[in-house]
Amino acid sequence: MLENISASHTFTKDGVYYFVRRVPTALRRHYTSSRISYSLRTRSASIAASRAIRASAQLDEYWYHLRCRDTELPGKHMLRSGAVPIGPEPISSPGVTNGYMTLSECVGVYLRLKGKGKGTTFHRAAERSCGYVIDVCGDRPISEYKKTDANTFRDALIDRGMAGSSIVRIFGTVRSVINFAASEKGLDITNPFGKVYFDRTAGVKDRQPVPLDAIRIVQENCYLADDEMRWLVSLVADTGMRLAEAAGLASDDIVEGAEGRYFVRIQPHPWRRLKTPGSAREIPLVGSAFWAAQRIKAKQGGSRFAFPRYNKTNTTNANAASAALNKWLKTYVPDGATMHSFRHSMRDRLRAVECPADIVDQIGGWQTDGVGHGYGTGYPIPILRKWLVAVA
Incomplete structure (x- = not known):
């Protein structure tokens, strides 16, 4: 505006x-x-x-x-037959x-x-x-x-x-x-902005995972508040999704499978793209994420979006979600921990139950090294669910 x-x-x-x-x-x-x-x-x-x-x-x-370039050449009709009109020099x-x-x-x-x-x-x-x-x-x-x-x-x-x-x-x-x-x-130049030295670690702070006891406290407070913002926190806490991935979910991306079990389908949308092609995936919902899915289905039934609060324009407002939720989290998590820290925590939690690294990568949408990992469709949802139940 x-x-x-x-x-x-x-x-x-x-x-x-x-x-x-x-x-x-x-x-x-x-x-x-x-x-x-x-x-x-x-x-x-x-x-x-x-x-x-x-x-x-x-x-x-x-x-x-x-x-000038678009204007007809003056006197063009008077040129001798076969003459080539000379126009202005090409411009850029x-x-x-x-x-x-x-x-x-x-x-x-x-x-x-x-x-x-x-x-x-x-x-x-x-x-x-x-x-x-x-x-x-x-x-x-x-x-x-x-x-x-x-x-x-x-x-x-x-x-x-x-x-x-x-x-x-x-x-x-x-x-x-x-x-x-x-x-x-087709320009032959040497790029002067290559090979410039500076300290790449200066001022860089490592992102800290949220400790497990703090995660439990956050989840309990989400259950008590029981609103759209806390559903989003709960969904991220027990899936390790990127905040933008979760905030931009369509209602139909939360799918109810067999025996009342839910999974979330993370896919690109016009209002929210994915960070990498490998970020498209399906994650079983357990723990607080399962609770959030139930609440979303019960309360947001008429909306196109799982989180309408952050999809009021043609682009998911993940920055607004991050600012609001990080402010709320400060009361319950150590200094330096943010919504993104749940993603780090999920990796640690899966390591703690000795989950295979390629399954961890599939759950988090991380790139797995090696040509062979690009073949096939990955692990089925029941296998992923088994490991997520172990940590939730």
């Missing part, structure tokens, strides 16, 4: 300035959307105004060239300089081609990571970035207090964007 309209072609959202410009009707066939909108990555009105003016001027210039979109794309143009190519079918997280990661580079080093042709720029960028991320794991992800995304765009356009 647009709010707090200020400088020309800008608006603010949560205090951050965004650029917005409608594409002229005559030129919309060149675009996938009728509006250009992106973050200016600043909370300063003066900086936002400067960046917006620059972006608007670039667009005006580019749109002028597009209109703003950001292409001396045959090389700028980083912002690389992001566009990367998302247009490789981003098809990917979720918003994939798109945001590319835009955010390369946006950091642009803020620090400028939006330049990718052939002009040097090793010193990459080192300066690294130092800027460290100064922001980012953990080593976050810096790894950002550099990995920037490298991927540049490599992909350069390969796609």
Whole structure:
């Protein structure tokens, strides 16, 4: 939602300035959307105004060239037979300089081609990571970035207090964007954002599993509260599902099998994608997860979603679920433990009953190494149930 309209072609959202410009009707066939909108990555009105003016001027210039290219050549009807009309030199979109794309143009190519079918997280990661580079080093042709720029960028991320794991992800995304765009356009460059040294463990905190006694306390309090949020906690606690997987379940994904036993079918949906293809699986529901399935079936019968609270738009709001549930959990779990910690706990709980590693991987949707593990359909539900009963 647009709010707090200020400088020309800008608006603010949560205090951050965004650029917005409608594409002229005559030129919309060149675009996938009728509006250009992106973050200016600043909370300063003066900086936002400067960046917006620059972006608007670039667009005006580019749109002028597009209109010239689309216009019929004057006097074309007077050319001698067989003459070849010489049109304007081929142009590319703003950001292409001396045959090389700028980083912002690389992001566009990367998302247009490789981003098809990917979720918003994939798109945001590319835009955010390369946006950091642009803020620090400028939006330049990718052939002009040097090793010193990459080192300066690294130092800027460290100064922001980012953990080593976050810096790894950002550099990995920037490298991927540049490599992909350069390969796609046939550009021969050396990516300066490769082989940059930094401490990958700096500021990284190990995720702690929730101790078994704390899990029991959490489950008891879920039974007492008996509401949608606590059903979600209970479902995750005794399955080890990722929170987004559980929050995005359709009601029909919770299936009642023989003898009143339930299992959950984790599969991709338009509103919630899965992290990896191997994340699609079926998990028997026992313990608190079985209780949650019963409550969902009894109370959410008319809803398309198992958890409507977190599916009010066209995308599952897993971030809202995480924030609310982690806040509630603090009272019952050790410091540093979160909803994701139940996933770590499930792995430890299965180890404790000597569950075979490939069964553990199938329950959690983890990748099992080895070519042979890609064959067949995996263990049947009764085998999985036996091991989950042992831990629940």
